[in-house]
Amino acid sequence: MVFDIDLCVQRGERAIACAFRSDSGIVALFGPSGVGKTSVLDMLAGLLRPNAGHVAIAGRRLFDSATAIDLPTARRRCGYVFQQPRLFPHMRVRANLRYGRPRGDPDGGTHGLSQQALIDLLGIGDLLDRWPSSLSGGEAQRVAIGRALLSDPHYLLLDEPISSLDDARRQEILDMIARLHGLTAIPIVYVSHDRRELDYLGGDIIVLDGSHAGDAPDRVIT
Numbered sequence: 001m002v003f004d005i006d007l008c009v010q011r012g013e014r015a016i017a018c019a020f021r022s023d024s025g026i027v028a029l030f031g032p033s034g035v036g037k038t039s040v041l042d043m044l045a046g047l048l049r050p051n052a053g054h055v056a057i058a059g060r061r062l063f064d065s066a067t068a069i070d071l072p073t074a075r076r077r078c079g080y081v082f083q084q085p086r087l088f089p090h091m092r093v094r095a096n097l098r099y100g101r102p103r104g105d106p107d108g109g110t111h112g113l114s115q116q117a118l119i120d121l122l123g124i125g126d127l128l129d130r131w132p133s134s135l136s137g138g139e140a141q142r143v144a145i146g147r148a149l150l151s152d153p154h155y156l157l158l159d160e161p162i163s164s165l166d167d168a169r170r171q172e173i174l175d176m177i178a179r180l181h182g183l184t185a186i187p188i189v190y191v192s193h194d195r196r197e198l199d200y201l202g203g204d205i206i207v208l209d210g211s212h213a214g215d216a217p218d219r220v221i222t
């Protein structure tokens, strides 16, 4: 089982719940704005504490309210890519990529990909000496995905990573994520409110529609 998730949290007026199990290496969270997709990712990352439930990814139990397990974010080894790239503006691309590398392994790769193979896959080899302020939105987002991956995470969370890009750049990044999924076994959770992106990526689609009462799993479309 790659994903075994059952979480709930109260945020202001809204009760957010998400429960699914999946053997797919990539799952997509789909649902309208405000339904709680980012909150679910934040709970998977350990940035938001659920009121109850459990999270196990690739056999690692990261949270379990029944047994008081709650791994802090730093120990979860999670790569998180946000809607905006959030690169460090005072570091060139190369330094951004190396931020978070395991100590003593600056040139290492991730999940069976060498660092160079990952840079080639992302198409960012020509950008290494550039400053983030000089990058286009698509370039910056590819660097952000590279930075997340080079921290050698156990799983990757992608929160609407292409929503701010134009159609051509969107397709480039989707292709790249699909290739990454084909080449590595890293578990990926991809959030979007655009169903076409999710169909393109394949994997299980978890529909969050806000009607989940806490005692039935979310709808899973494979």
Ligand SMILES: Nc1ncnc2c1ncn2[C@@H]1O[C@H](COP(=O)(O)OP(=O)(O)OP(=O)(O)O)[C@@H](O)[C@H]1O
Pocket: 011, 012, 013, 014, 016, 031, 032, 033, 034, 035, 036, 037, 038, 039, 040, 193
């Ligand atoms: N800090 C907070 N305090 C209170 N309510 C919050 C807080 N953060 C988020 N919410 C509410 O929780 C709900 C879920 O927010 P969340 O950002 O997880 O939704 P989302 O599905 O990711 O939305 P979007 O697609 O617009 O990014 C929303 O109703 C939001 O207003």
